[in-house]
Amino acid sequence: MSEKKLIMVVDDDPDLVESVSMRLVNDGFRVAKAYDGEEAWERIREEKPQMLILDVMMPRKNGYVLCDEIKKNDQFKDITVVLLTAVADAVTSTNYTHRDGITNLADDFIPKPIDMDKLMDIVKDNLEYCS
Amino acid sequence: MSGLGSVTLTPQIEHSPLFSRPSVLVVDDEKRIRDVCIKMLSSEGYEADSAESAEIGMQMIKEKHFDIILMDLMMPGLPGLEALPQIRSQHPDTVVIVITGYASLEHAVEAMKKGAFDFIPKPFSPGDLRIVITKAVTQINTLQDIANEKSRMRVMINHLADGVMTTDNQKRIAQVNPAFLRMIGYHGPRPIGLEVAQIVPDETMSSMIDQTLGALEDDYIDVSEELCLEKTSLLARCVPFKDRLRRTLGTITVLHDITSQKEMDQVKSDFVSMVSHEIRSPMNSVLMQLKNVVDGLAGETTRKQREILGRASEKIVALINLVSELLDIAKIESGLIPQERRAVQIVDLLEEQVAFHQARAQAKSIRLNLEKNRITQVVNANRFNLEEVFSNIIGNAIDYTPEGGKISIRVSVEGDYIAVRVTDTGIGIPEDDLQRIFDRFYRVKNAKTRHILGTGLGLPIVKSIIDAHDGLIRVESKLDFGTTFSVLFPIPAQ
Numbered sequence: 001m002s003e004k005k006l007i008m009v010v011d012d013d014p015d016l017v018e019s020v021s022m023r024l025v026n027d028g029f030r031v032a033k034a035y036d037g038e039e040a041w042e043r044i045r046e047e048k049p050q051m052l053i054l055d056v057m058m059p060r061k062n063g064y065v066l067c068d069e070i071k072k073n074d075q076f077k078d079i080t081v082v083l084l085t086a087v088a089d090a091v092t093s094t095n096y097t098h099r100d101g102i103t104n105l106a107d108d109f110i111p112k113p114i115d116m117d118k119l120m121d122i123v124k125d126n127l128e129y130c131s
Numbered sequence: 132m133s134g135l136g137s138v139t140l141t142p143q144i145e146h147s148p149l150f151s152r153p154s155v156l157v158v159d160d161e162k163r164i165r166d167v168c169i170k171m172l173s174s175e176g177y178e179a180d181s182a183e184s185a186e187i188g189m190q191m192i193k194e195k196h197f198d199i200i201l202m203d204l205m206m207p208g209l210p211g212l213e214a215l216p217q218i219r220s221q222h223p224d225t226v227v228i229v230i231t232g233y234a235s236l237e238h239a240v241e242a243m244k245k246g247a248f249d250f251i252p253k254p255f256s257p258g259d260l261r262i263v264i265t266k267a268v269t270q271i272n273t274l275q276d277i278a279n280e281k282s283r284m285r286v287m288i289n290h291l292a293d294g295v296m297t298t299d300n301q302k303r304i305a306q307v308n309p310a311f312l313r314m315i316g317y318h319g320p321r322p323i324g325l326e327v328a329q330i331v332p333d334e335t336m337s338s339m340i341d342q343t344l345g346a347l348e349d350d351y352i353d354v355s356e357e358l359c360l361e362k363t364s365l366l367a368r369c370v371p372f373k374d375r376l377r378r379t380l381g382t383i384t385v386l387h388d389i390t391s392q393k394e395m396d397q398v399k400s401d402f403v404s405m406v407s408h409e410i411r412s413p414m415n416s417v418l419m420q421l422k423n424v425v426d427g428l429a430g431e432t433t434r435k436q437r438e439i440l441g442r443a444s445e446k447i448v449a450l451i452n453l454v455s456e457l458l459d460i461a462k463i464e465s466g467l468i469p470q471e472r473r474a475v476q477i478v479d480l481l482e483e484q485v486a487f488h489q490a491r492a493q494a495k496s497i498r499l500n501l502e503k504n505r506i507t508q509v510v511n512a513n514r515f516n517l518e519e520v521f522s523n524i525i526g527n528a529i530d531y532t533p534e535g536g537k538i539s540i541r542v543s544v545e546g547d548y549i550a551v552r553v554t555d556t557g558i559g560i561p562e563d564d565l566q567r568i569f570d571r572f573y574r575v576k577n578a579k580t581r582h583i584l585g586t587g588l589g590l591p592i593v594k595s596i597i598d599a600h601d602g603l604i605r606v607e608s609k610l611d612f613g614t615t616f617s618v619l620f621p622i623p624a625q
Contacts, residue, residue, distance in 0.1 A: 019419035
């Protein structure tokens with residue numbers, strides 16, 4: 001059995017971060033937490049997580065921009081990024097790809113409100129989880 | 132016609148009271164000619180005066196305006212040919228007819244060059260005189276009409292709230308109203324004759340005018356652009372104006388201030404995203420917290436507790452859906468949804484929708500079926516919007532059809548439209564409710580619908596989207612037998 005995988009949860013709502021973390025820990029992952037885009041970048045450099053569960057709408061650097069920066073960074077581009085999008089943002093998220101030269105490079109999306117079971121499936125699929 | 136302004140104004144312009152008696156001055160050194168002219172003109176209703184020399188004539192002109200001057204060219208003292216340019220410069224509106232002695236054509240030509248309107252050779256009869264005077268009066272009336280029209284036009288344009296600028300076909304400014312200059316922030320000297328680029332720093336307007344001037348003779352062109360200046364947003368429209376041979380003489384640009392409209396849009400947009408983030412996000416996290424408790428992540432729970440938390444979760448989900456739909460409708464109505472439209476294969480889209488809803492239909496043993504019909508025509512639409520339309524209609528059909536029922540979807544071409552019909556064997560819609568199902572928050576309420584969850588915003592959203600795509604939606608229903616929703620989208624012209 002390999003070492004527990006580290007997943008970072010990034011959202012400006014601490015209750016959401018807490019709820020998702022609780023579930024991840026319950027399913028055998030290690031969790032790191034960040035509450036805005038800038039903070040997330042600092043923690044990513046320090047802790048080098050395998051996966052990022054990343055909210056789109058955040059203060060100090062939104063999720064699209066952060067995702068774009070990670071995926072264009074040779075050192076961190078292998079981190080799996082799952083974006084949390086609000087349902088009504090589906091239009092915005094496709095629209096975003098045309099703006100400011102930012103392409104949407106996330107590995108997966110999950111709409112809010114988050115279906116916890118679906119989120120766990122996505123996490124496990126992407127991390128080839130083995131217990 | 133019941134219009135006030137144009138009806139009462141027009142006759143005044145055509146029969147201006149000033150010209151009910153045109154005034155004529157006869158300048159000739161021969162008394163006999165003066166007398167004949169005065170007699171004839173007075174009998175015809177003109178106000179006639181006479182002078183025996185050009186000097187006296189010039190004096191009289193200084194004191195009084197004459198509409199017509201009849202002047203002999205060959206007189207002692209100041210010759211008529213020399214008096215003519217002075218009269219023309221001092222009284223440009225006065226029509227001068229020269230009397231030439233002994234059919235001297237050279238003098239007549241010379242006088243015409245110096246601004247005479249016509250000439251009458253001696254000897255002439257009262258009939259000859261009547262002809263030239265009548266012609267002159269027509270000319271005066273025409274000139275007066277043009278002058279009045281110009282004045283009316285100038286006053287009208289200068290008092291418009293919208294900016295108006297006319298240019299010639301070399302992009303030089305021929306006319307511009309104060310509103311236009313204020314809107315573009317020009318405070319320099321009178322700009323008539325300057326090039327547009329000299330007073331409008333923004334290149335957009337200049338290129339709009341180029342585009343308008345460059346249009347082909349027979350093309351009707353109307354160029355519209357939004358201009359964003361420092362603090363104002365302007366909507367500019369540029370059209371050409373043409374002569375009778377359809378040659379472009381120049382352009383007219385109209386500016387409309389849309390700053391406050393833009394600001395309102397921004398306020399709406401900010402409000403929508405505020406609601407989205409500040410209301411939906413906390414509800415989302417409440418939902419997850421409840422789920423964690425229900426799933427036992429926060430310790431053991433009793434069955435009763437789980438049941439209560441489950442019901443609380445359902446209420447939260449319903450609230451989240453309501454907020455999402457309210458946001459959708461607000462966005463559609465304020466035009467915030469980016470209407471990126473592409474050719475959409477409607478049959479493909481419906482296949483995906485049927486696949487998506489199949490699980491829910493099967494759970495109620497409902498046969499959900501798309502009749503295979505290859506339609507090659509596409510509609511020009513926003514794909515996400517269309518998905519929302521059909522997801523709503525098919526979802527409703529499943530909700531309102533009892534177990535074991537049937538929902539069939541047919542696509543066909545009807546004239547210039549692609550028609551999609553969704554027919555169910557559901558409970559039907561009572562006739563009284565049919566008129567109101569597209570109203571916001573309206574829900575058919577009876578014993579059969581009591582257990583069906585909904586916000587009453589689904590169909591209003593559907594209708595808004597269809598309206599925005601110039602489509603049509605119709606509904607036919609028979610109580611206890613079923614309902615058919617027909618959605619028609621125009622097929623774009625090739």
